[in-house]
Amino acid sequence: MAEWRARGESWRQAMDSGELLLVAVAGMLVVAAVAQTAAVGVVQPRIALAFGALIAFGEVLRLALPGGRESAPIGSAGAFAYAVVLHVGPKPATQPALQVIAIAAAGMVVGALPHLAAGRPTGLAGIAARLIAVGFVAAAFRPLSRNTIISDPKHWWLALAVMTGLLAAGWLVECLIRALIRADALRARFGVALWDEIRVQLPLGVAVAATAILIAFAAATMGLVALGVFIAPLLVTQMAFRRYAGIRATYLQTVRALARVTEVGGYVEDGHAERVGRLAVVVGRDLGMSEPELLQLEYAALMHDIGQLSLLDPIPGGATVLASPDDQRRIAELGASVIGEAGVLPGVAEIVRCQHWPWRGPDGEPPVGSRIIRAANAFDDLVGSSAETGRAMAALERLRLDTATEYDPAVVEALARVAGRRNGSAGRLPAC
Amino acid sequence: MVTGNGHRSNGGGPSRLSPAAWLYVGVVVVAAVAVLAQLLGTDWATDDAAGESGLTLAVLALLFLVTDSTPTTLTSRQSAWSPSSSATLAAVVLLGPLGAMAVGATSLLSVRRGVDLTQRAFNASMYGLSAYCAGQVYIALGGQVGLPWRQSFHGIIGPFAVAAVVHVVINYGLLWGMLMLVPPVTAGQPSRAAGLHIPLLFVSDLGYATLGLLIAALWGAGLDAFAAVLVLVPMFVARWAMGQFAAQERAYAATIAALCQAVETKDFYTRGHSERVARGSAMIAQEVGMRSGRVEAIRYAGMLHDVGKLGVPTTVLQKSGPLTEEEFAAIQLHPMRGLEIVRQIGFLDEALAGIMHHHERIDGLGYPMGLAGDEIPEFARVIAVADAFDAMTSNRSYRGARSIEEAVADLRKWSGTQFDPALVDAFVAALSKAGWHQPQAPKMAPADGVAVRDHDDPTTPLQVIEGR
Numbered sequence: 065m066a067e068w069r070a071r072g073e074s075w076r077q078a079m080d081s082g083e084l085l086l087v088a089v090a091g092m093l094v095v096a097a098v099a100q101t102a103a104v105g106v107v108q109p110r111i112a113l114a115f116g117a118l119i120a121f122g123e124v125l126r127l128a129l130p131g132g133r134e135s136a137p138i139g140s141a142g143a144f145a146y147a148v149v150l151h152v153g154p155k156p157a158t159q160p161a162l163q164v165i166a167i168a169a170a171g172m173v174v175g176a177l178p179h180l181a182a183g184r185p186t187g188l189a190g191i192a193a194r195l196i197a198v199g200f201v202a203a204a205f206r207p208l209s210r211n212t213i214i215s216d217p218k219h220w221w222l223a224l225a226v227m228t229g230l231l232a233a234g235w236l237v238e239c240l241i242r243a244l245i246r247a248d249a250l251r252a253r254f255g256v257a258l259w260d261e262i263r264v265q266l267p268l269g270v271a272v273a274a275t276a277i278l279i280a281f282a283a284a285t286m287g288l289v290a291l292g293v294f295i296a297p298l299l300v301t302q303m304a305f306r307r308y309a310g311i312r313a314t315y316l317q318t319v320r321a322l323a324r325v326t327e328v329g330g331y332v333e334d335g336h337a338e339r340v341g342r343l344a345v346v347v348g349r350d351l352g353m354s355e356p357e358l359l360q361l362e363y364a365a366l367m368h369d370i371g372q373l374s375l376l377d378p379i380p381g382g383a384t385v386l387a388s389p390d391d392q393r394r395i396a397e398l399g400a401s402v403i404g405e406a407g408v409l410p411g412v413a414e415i416v417r418c419q420h421w422p423w424r425g426p427d428g429e430p431p432v433g434s435r436i437i438r439a440a441n442a443f444d445d446l447v448g449s450s451a452e453t454g455r456a457m458a459a460l461e462r463l464r465l466d467t468a469t470e471y472d473p474a475v476v477e478a479l480a481r482v483a484g485r486r487n488g489s490a491g492r493l494p495a496c
Numbered sequence: 497m498v499t500g501n502g503h504r505s506n507g508g509g510p511s512r513l514s515p516a517a518w519l520y521v522g523v524v525v526v527a528a529v530a531v532l533a534q535l536l537g538t539d540w541a542t543d544d545a546a547g548e549s550g551l552t553l554a555v556l557a558l559l560f561l562v563t564d565s566t567p568t569t570l571t572s573r574q575s576a577w578s579p580s581s582s583a584t585l586a587a588v589v590l591l592g593p594l595g596a597m598a599v600g601a602t603s604l605l606s607v608r609r610g611v612d613l614t615q616r617a618f619n620a621s622m623y624g625l626s627a628y629c630a631g632q633v634y635i636a637l638g639g640q641v642g643l644p645w646r647q648s649f650h651g652i653i654g655p656f657a658v659a660a661v662v663h664v665v666i667n668y669g670l671l672w673g674m675l676m677l678v679p680p681v682t683a684g685q686p687s688r689a690a691g692l693h694i695p696l697l698f699v700s701d702l703g704y705a706t707l708g709l710l711i712a713a714l715w716g717a718g719l720d721a722f723a724a725v726l727v728l729v730p731m732f733v734a735r736w737a738m739g740q741f742a743a744q745e746r747a748y749a750a751t752i753a754a755l756c757q758a759v760e761t762k763d764f765y766t767r768g769h770s771e772r773v774a775r776g777s778a779m780i781a782q783e784v785g786m787r788s789g790r791v792e793a794i795r796y797a798g799m800l801h802d803v804g805k806l807g808v809p810t811t812v813l814q815k816s817g818p819l820t821e822e823e824f825a826a827i828q829l830h831p832m833r834g835l836e837i838v839r840q841i842g843f844l845d846e847a848l849a850g851i852m853h854h855h856e857r858i859d860g861l862g863y864p865m866g867l868a869g870d871e872i873p874e875f876a877r878v879i880a881v882a883d884a885f886d887a888m889t890s891n892r893s894y895r896g897a898r899s900i901e902e903a904v905a906d907l908r909k910w911s912g913t914q915f916d917p918a919l920v921d922a923f924v925a926a927l928s929k930a931g932w933h934q935p936q937a938p939k940m941a942p943a944d945g946v947a948v949r950d951h952d953d954p955t956t957p958l959q960v961i962e963g964r
Contacts (some may be wrong), residue, residue, distance in 0.1 A: 066499065220719060267733050274729035278710055281726075285713045286649050293653065296502045297730050300703030304684050311744045315751070321840035322803070328833050329806035367755075373759050373806070398657035400760075406754035408747035 082248035083189040090192035093199055097165035106158050111152050114288045116171040118142035118295065123175020126187065127302055129264055130312050131355060133242070134190050137272050137302050139175060140294055143168040143194070144234065144276035145283075145291075147202035148227045150215050153287035157209070164202035169195055181428040191246060197238035201230050204351060217284065227280065231273040239265055251485075252350045260355040271301050316362070323366040331372040333448055341365040343431075343440040343482070351432070361433045364403075364415035368437050371416075373400030392420040417475060422474045435472040439479055442471070456483050517677035524670060528621035531628055532597065555721040556711075557602045559583040563731060565607045576764045579731040581701050582662060584627040585708025586724075588659055589652065590715060592641040593631025611823075622670045630663035644716040653709070660705035664698060669723065690828065700734070707731065742906075756799050759806055762804040764804075766950065768935050768961035769886055774798035776882030777875075778922065779930055784878075794875050797847035800877050801854050801895050803950075804834025815950065816894075827862040831855055832918050850875025854883060857914045876915040881907065881923050884915070887952035890935050894956070900932055914954060 086383050104198050106112050122139025123303050129135050149157045172191045180186055205226070239261045247257035275298045282290035305496075323337035338456055344365035348358050387395070400417035403409055411433075418434035419441070421427050430438075446459035460480050467473040515520070521761060556669050560583035580603075587596040604616050623723030635641065639655030640648050708729050714723030756770040777798035781791045805813065812823045819827070835852045853876035860868030862880075888903040898906070904924055911920040950956070 127720075182587055195532055219723075267736055271730045271733035274726065274733075278714070278726060278730075281719060282710055285644065285716045289650065289653065293706055294708040296703045297734070300700045301730060301737060303699065304734055304741055308737055308741040308744060311741060315744060315748045318748070318752060318841050322752070324837050324840075325755075325759055325803055325806050327835055328804065336829070340804075370755070370758050373758050398761075402539045402758040405757060406747070406750040408750045442912055447861040 077454060078401050080249055082245045083283050086196075086245060087188050087192045090195050092354065093165060094195065097162040097169065097199075100162045101166040104160075105136075107153075107163060108155075108157065110289065111157060112146075112159065112163065112167050115142055115146040116167045116174075118124040118291050119146075119168055119171025120175035122295075123172045123191075124178050124289075125302065126179065127306055128174075128309055128313075129268075129305070130309055131260075132263060133264060134187055135265070135268055136172075136175070136190070136194065137275075137305075138298055139172060140198070140297065141193055141272045141279065141298055142291065143171070143198040144231055144272065145279040147198055148230070148276065149280040149283050150209055150223060151217070151284040151285070156215060157283075159206070161199070161206040161365075164206065164259050165195065165199045165342055168198045193238050193241045193245075195462040197234040198209040200237050201234040204230050204233075216253055220281070221321050224277065227277050228273070231276060235265070235269045239269075250332075250349060251404040252349050256354055268283070268301070268305060271298060314358075319366050321361055323370070326369045326372055329373065331375070332369050335449055337369060338439065339444050339449070340440045343444065343479070346482045347436050347440060347475060347478045350431070350482055351436070351474065353432070357433070360409070360411045360415065361436060363409060363418075364412045364433055365437050365440065365483050367399060367403060367412070368416055368419055368441060369395065369399065370402050371397065373402075374398045389420070396420045400479060414434060422470045423467070424469045432472075434477075435475050439471045439475045443479060443483075498865070514677060517674070520673060520677055521614060524625065525617050525621045525840075528597075528601070528624045532601075534749075547649035547786045547941055549591055549595065551585070551721070552715075553598060555585045555724050556583050556599045558884050559586075559724045559728070561600050561605060563735075564603055565654075579700070579704040579707070579734055580665070581660075582704045582707035582711060582727065582731065583724075584623065585630065585656070585660055585663060585705045586629045586711035586715075587708075588627065588634050588663075589639070589641065589644065589656060589709065589712035593628045595790070596631045597624040614870050619673065622667060625670070626663045626666035628658040629666050633662045634659035646713055649713065649716075656709050660702060660708070663705065664701045666702070668698065680840065699802060700738070704731065704734070752796065756803065758795055759803050766890070766952075769890065769952075770799050770802060771931070772886045772935070773801060773879065773882045776885060776932075777879050778879045779926040780881060780919055780923045783926040792862065793845075793847045794878060797850040797875055798879050798882060800838050800847070800884065801834065802830070804830040804832065804839050804851075807833035820894070826856075830951075831864055844955055846873070849873035850879050852876070854879040856880070858916055859913045862914075872916075881915050881919050883952050884910075884954045885923065885952055888955060889932070892950055892953065897934060898955075900927065900934070910954060949956050 068484050076337050085411035098210055119142045121477070122136050122142055126134055126136045132205045143164070146159070146167065146465075151157060156469055172195065176186055176188075176191060208226060212225060213219055239258065242265075243254060243261040246252065246261065247254040250257070252260075277292065286293070320338060323341070326332045326337060327334050341362050343363050345358050348361045353361065375391075375395070397420050398415055399419075400413045403413040403416055415433035415437065416433055418427075418430035419437045421430040421434060421438075423429070423435060423438075442463060443456075443459050446462065447455050460476070460483065463471050463476045463479070464473075467476055501920045514521055560580050563580035563583060564578050582626070584596050587599040591599075603619045603623050604620040606616065606619070634652075634655045637655035637658055639659070641668065644652055703806045707730070711723050711727050715721075719726070751773055757767070760766050760769060774795045775798075778795040779790050781794045786794070808826050812819070812826050815823065831852050831854060835848060838851055839848060850873060853862075853865065853872050856862035856865065856867045856872045856876055857880075858877075861864050862872075885903055885907060888898045888906060889900060891897045904927070907915060907920045907923070911917040
């Protein structure tokens with residue numbers, strides 16, 4: 065099962081079919097927009113330049129969000145503001161929708177260049193998703209902006225309501241696109257992927273939309289200065305998000321690292337914790353678990369053997385599947401008490417505590433996370449780091465024989481499905 | 497804005513404030529009241545529509561209260577952060593110094609729990625004073641008080657920016673003075689979290705101060721009080737993100753501590769060792785003036801310094817007699833084993849060196865590499881002192897815990913041979929300030945898992961059988 069272990073770097077450069085399609089659609093949109101804008105000429109070039117610069121700046125400050133997502137809140141806020149702005153200073157803003165798309169695309173591409181130069185991923189798919197959302201809002205709002213009722217400052221509440229509704233819809237379009245791509249890449253269920261996307265993107269999305277609306281209104285009083293001044297609060301929000309995403313990544317990294325103490329101590333085979341962690345996440349995703357649940361599952365799977373540290377003598381070979389039920393119970397409960405000690409991962413402690421329960425046992429039905437870990441652990445104990453198909457098949461056969469009482473048949477079937485994906489792309493993106 | 501958030505967590509209320517702290521609070525409050533009284537005495541006819549500015553004041557005060565009442569607690573629990581500065585700074589533009597001061601002083605009515613009257617009075621005076629000074633600076637630089645119009649807007653940006661900086665600086669200055677006078681909640685981590693977060697918070701506050709300008713501008717654009725509501729949205733998102741960050745950070749620290757404890761469970765006598773070494777290392781690091789990021793890194797390094805011990809067979813680790821060369825080699829390997837585990841954690845660059853070399857000695861007789869003097873990374877020298885000190889002041893099966901005085905004397909004895917003298921001095925100085933929590937004597941040692949010897953204990957050096 066080599067592909068579970070190797071989370072290659074090459075995925076960053078590679079693109080799968082869904083991403084290609086998205087980039088192609090966005091590319092055609094941009095070509096049309098640029099051609100039209102070039103033919104007609106840029107309306108109000110000073111304003112266009114200012115917004116384009118803001119969008120580029122925001123793209124340079126791209127932000128990594130949990131789960132290998134990326135976002136450019138400042139760039140998005142600038143682009144959305146350009147799509148909905150009514151007045152800049154005393155003059156009405158008259159840019160057509162296609163010009164908004166062309167300027168946003170130019171800004172995003174210019175902003176992506178430093179990333180390219182630094183050898184980071186281009187993030188073309190993310191740019192494409194953002195661009196389509198901006199295009200959607202611009203196409204809907206620019207024609208409306210010529211309407212005298214909406215553009216009349218006396219009816220600011222009407223303009224506000226329309227902007228809010230359109231920005232919410234635009235944000236939803238972006239989430240939909242991202243969820244489609246992600247569901248395709250990770251083989252997650254679309255509904256679950258969409259829900260995950262909405263949950264992750266909602267806080268920043270709200271801040272971006274609010275900032276865009278604020279800029280659009282403030283530009284009437286302040287002119288273009290509004291762009292520079294009012295992006296600052298979003299910059300601060302972005303800093304807070306960056307630190308949040310950073311500590312989350314470090315957290316997962318640290319648990320992954322420290323889960324290896326059982327290996328260094330000779331309690332389990334090398335790489336066991338990480339393999340079980342990865343396998344459990346893939347199985348959990350196949351079963352339609354959401355990202356927060358998968359994160360808990362991964363933590364629990366990584367630390368499922370931590371209770372072995374309290375055993376004086378390591379179990380021969382470290383395979384808990386061969387340990388006596390009493391030992392299994394002790395390991396599970398000691399592990400749960402270690403995790404419970406931290407007091408911050410109660411769900412994880414519970415999953416670890418129930419990991420030895422049979423599917424149909426005297427204690428009732430264990431949580432789904434525990435069932436997954438039990439099966440994944442047994443599978444890895446039997447197969448180990450071997451990449452032989454025969455061994456995996458034999459191990460699956462053995463688990464299937466035990467589905468009457470020991471292992472949840474749904475979990476074992478999911479395990480069989482993901483184990484069959486020899487060249488699946490399941491490990492390409494970080495889970496949570 | 498940053499507020500004093502009470503010192504209740506160490507059991508005492510403000511009654512435990514030192515006389516100096518009382519004096520400080522008194523001076524701040526009296527200054528605020530004096531300014532207010534003087535302003536009330538003068539006639540402030542700058543506003544032609546008193547009724548309208550009354551409404552503005554009410555809306556801004558409400559905005560201030562809402563934001564101030566839902567702060568994010570910083571990890572130290574001694575100070576809290578809320579994006580309320582935008583309300584006071586909007587008042588600077590819309591209402592002038594007096595109005596701004598009144599908005600800031602509403603902090604007195606904040607519905608936050610666990611903040612007693614003294615703290616409220618201090619916070620309200622602190623905000624009032626910083627808002628007043630910001631307002632005066634704004635006017636002195638030519639900023640116009642009142643609704644900004646298109647023509648006047650460019651003229652107020654400069655004065656507003658300076659006023660925002662003044663506001664934030666005075667807020668932090670006054671709070672910093674207070675934190676200096678209040679004993680830290682936990683020994684060994686005085687104002688660490690505050691120090692850790694201040695650069696971020698400072699910039700955050702400046703960012704949110706500009707929201708004040710936005711409120712003022714939108715007010716001018718005809719949105720009136722609705723501007724304030726609209727502005728609340730990004731503020732609460734920022735608050736949410738800061739809260740998430742702080743919560744994750746706390747969870748992270750707790751998880752690391754729990755995992756390190758798991759590594760220690762086998763050995764009854766070394767329980768809590770990692771955490772105490774982490775605290776001791778951080779104490780030294782602070783004493784020698786490391787910046788907060790490095791202090792945080794060394795805290796984690798101290799916490800994780802012995803994870804590699806798991807790779808050494810228990811029988812070897814606890815063997816009472818002299819060791820064979822093979823067994824000694826196994827012990828010497830444990831810092832490398834630790835490194836192997838921790839290397840995956842990206843944030844610990846300097847900390848890695850600290851973990852790898854924490855058993856080196858200044859005279860070059862340590863392990864694993866036999867580095868001497870300045871060749872040993874600073875982190876490792878720091879951890880070595882805290883590590884040995886905790887081993888000496890803990891109970892061992894073969895001896896009771898030494899007193900702090902005895903252990904300090906031993907540190908001094910080996911200062912220059914085993915330990916870095918400057919760091920020993922720093923540790924002793926930090927000890928006299930923050931004290932040390934010696935572990936409780938074990939009530940009853942379990943039959944298994946008895947440490948017969950401790951590799952960290954410099955009073956019983958490892959003995960190796962010469963030859964074979």
